[in-house]
Amino acid sequence: MRLFAQLSWYFRREWRRYLGAVCLLIIIAILQLIPPKVVGYVVDGVIRQHYTASQVLMWVATLLLIAVVVYLLRYVWRVLLFGASYQLAVELREDFYRQLSRQHPEFYLRHRTGDLMARATNDVDRVVFAAGEGVLTLVDSLVMGCAVLIVMSTQISWQLTLLALVPMPIMALVIKRYGDMLHDRFKLAQAAFSGLNDRTQESLTSIRMIKAFGLEDRQSAQFAAEAADTGAKNMRVARIDARFDPTIYIAIGMANLLAIAGGSWMVVHGSMTLGQLTSFMMYLGLMIWPMLALAWMFNIVERGSAAYSRIRAMLAEAPVVNDGSVPAPSGRGALNVAIREFRYPQTDKATLCNVNITLQPGQMLGICGPTGAGKTTVLSLIQRHFDVEQGEIRFHDIPLTQLQLDSWRSRLAVVNQTPFLFSDTVASNIALGKPGATRQEIEHVARLASVHDDILRLPQGYETEVGERGVMLSGGQKQRISIARALLLDAEILILDDALSAVDGRTEHQILHNLRQWGEGRTVIISAHRLSALTEASEIVVMQHGHIAQRGQHEQLVAQAGWYRDMYRYQQLEAALNDVPQAQDEEAADA
Template sequence: MRLFAQLSWFFRREWRRYLGAVALLILIAILQLIPPKVVGIVVDGVSARRFTTERLLMWIGIIALIAVAVYLLRYVWRVLLFGASWQLAVELREEYYRQLSRQHPEFYLRHRTGDLIARATNDVDRVVFAAGEGVLTLVDSLVMGCAVLIVMSTQISWQLTLFALLPMPVMALFIKRYGERLHDRFRQAQAAFSSLNDRTQESLTSIRMIKAFGLEDRQSALFAADAKETGKKNMRVARIDARFDPTIYIAIGMANLLAIGGGSWLVVRGSLTLGQLTSFMMYLGLMIWPMLALAWMFNIVERGSAAYGRIRETLAEAPVVNDGSEPVPEGRGELAVAIETFSYPRTSHPTLEKIHLRLQPGQMLGICGPTGAGKSTLLALIQRHFDVTCGEVRFHHIPLPRLRLDEWRSRLAVVSQTPFLFSDSVASNIALGCPNASRQQIERAAGLACVHEDILRLPQGYETEVGERGVMLSGGQKQRIAIARALLLNAEILILDDALSAVDGRTEHQILHNLRQWGEGRTVIISAHRLSALTEASEIVVMQHGRIVQRGRHDALAQEEGWYRDMYRYQQLEAALDDAPENSEEAANA
């Protein structure tokens, strides 16, 4: 029942809907009390031969009118009650989505995608079901049960009523015990469902790799194991769930047995008429629904409570990066990085140390170094995915934590190492950040990213659907579409995080040439493994083990002893070897 207390904020806000539904339920309960009374009157009248045909038809007509009225009233309260509960679903999912969008990478290191999806779908559905059907069954069972008890006690016999309901306290104890066990088991079942969701999501997103490595049987076995475990946990829930109805029906059967036995004795003694006993048994029949509803209510409310607890766990997590209060100053400004040390959450070893950079508007910064040197971490700190633990990053001489997060990120256009494309048209993917962009603007951005001609060769050109995660495109096409998306933003700072790795050398050279024209007056930061992408940078920093070990322009670094010179010569040699077979083939053809 604690779920109703947890959702009290919603019930207070939607009190008109719920009060209207409750009022209608009370009216329906009152109307349903009339037919058993009428039947008792009819039975006694027919037994005493006091009824005419017209009078009998009158009573039958009253019962028919009551049935029609109950039908119409039930329709109205369903609209009121379930309309409110579905509004709760919308609000919970909106709040949940906003919470996920506010979170940063550290949050997604701890939570898996399948589990988050399960909470947004299955768990929310359980809460909504409890807020709708749960409230209905609670009110309906209490109103109907109390009304029937009052009528049975005052209009027929309170002694017979008390005698017939002796099994009910025992039934209530069993139902309470079942509810407590159901809560724990259902929470475990939902966790198992989340794991199954994780397995499904990972299998679908990596289906190409699974097929490439011939892992279909292995993945199927893992999925079957998760499905079996989920089924086992749900079967434990079902075993508890299955105990509710038999307990209730046994209690109802015992109540009927006691009512018939005690009522017959009262009829023989002359304390009750046959019509009154008939009415009493019909009223006792009306008690079946309140008892079933009460047990059902305990069932769905305990499920909803367990689900709401899982949702609140996610909603209660505060973002690790707090929003600032100051607006970002207008105009282009200096970006200054002064990081003494930075460590990822739950790690003691520093990832970055003594990183000092200054970028004026219009400058291009190149970042390179071996794998694991800290390049992507530095870019993540500039985007403020994490806050610097010792040091600061400033823009317009203001530390980033003081700036409004949305405004700061609106100044950035980022292309990551693994670009993500939505299952939509090419044009919609390019216009993701500028949905109102014209086709001319989209095509211009695609031209700057050297992907315009490739797009025109697709079946429907810019209207071609790219498939799930851009499955029908090559790696280079996806990277260039992502670059076009970033250029269309016309942002002040462009960040390319190894975004040219899948592009051939000639196309890379053309894109960089276009970027120099586009980036006039803008700050460009390029992280790359292929050093030819950095030759035009205003400054290049070489990172190793989280530190800057070399810095300068390309010409100076190419002559200076160190990692940059060695890697640059190696890449030149590699490029020459790649070109050799082509040159030999051209000579042979000549």
């Protein structure tokens, strides 16, 4: 029952709908009390020969009219009650999605995609079902049960009513115990369902790798084990669920037995007529639904309560990065990075130490270094995926922690290491950040990203569906489409996080040439492993072990002994060796 207290905020807000539905349920309950009474009168009247055929037909017509009115009222309360519960589903999912969109990478390190999907779908459905069917069964069972009991005890026989209700307290205690057990087991079953969702999502997104490594049987075995565990936990729920109805029917059967035995004795001794006993048994039959509804209500409410606790736990998580209150100043400004130390959450070792960078408007910053040196971490901190506790990053000499997140990020256009494309057309993917972009604007940025010709070779050109995650495109095409998408935003600061790794040297040179023309007055930050992408940078910083080991322009770093010169020479030698077979192939073709 605690679920109703937890959802009281919604019930108070939508009180008109719920009050209307409750009032109609009460009216329906009152109308349903009339037919048993009428049948009792008719039975006694027919036995005593007081009623004519026309009078009997009149009573039958009355019963039909009541049935029609009850049908219409049931239609109205269903619209009111279930309409309110479906609106709750919309709001819960909106809140859940808004919460997910506010979270930062640290949140997704702790929560897996399948679990989040399960909470947004299956758990919300359980809560909505409880807010609709649960309220219905609670009100209907209480109103109908209380009304029937009052009529039975006041209009027929309170002694027989007490006798028939002897099994009910025992039944209520047993059902309460079942409800507590169901709550705990259903929570475990939902967690298992989340794990199964995770397994399914991971298997589908990595199907290419699974097939490439020949891991189909192994993955199938793991999935089967996960499914078996989920099935076992749901079976434990079903075992408790299966106990409700037999308990109710046993209690009702005992109540009927006691009512028939006691009522027959009263009829024989003249303290009750046969018609009254018939009415009493019909009223007792009306008690079957309230009793079943009560058990069903405990069932669905406990499921909903377990599901809502999982949803509330997710909604209660505050973002690790708090929004600022100051809008980002208009106009281009300097970006100052001063990080004394940064550690990722729940880690002891510092990822960055003494990183200081000043970037003026219109400059290009190059960041390079070995794998794990901290390049991507610097870019994440600039985007405020995490906050710096020791040190700060400033824009227009205002700390990023004071700037509104939306305002700050609207000044950035980012292309990450792993591009993500939606299952939509090429044009829609490029226009993601600017849905109202014209085809001319889309084609312009596609040319800047050197992907326009590739798009035209696709079956439907810019209207080609790229498939889930851009499955039909090569890695280089996906990267260049992502670059075009960022360029369309026309943002002040462009961040390329190793975004040219999948393109060849010639294409890379063309893209960088186009970026220099596009980026006049704009700030560009490029992180790259291939150093040829950084030769035109205003400043290059070499990251090693979380700190800046070298800095300067390309010519200065090539002249210095260190990682940059060694890696540049190695890459130049590698490129020269790769050019030899190509030249030989061209000579053979000419011959």
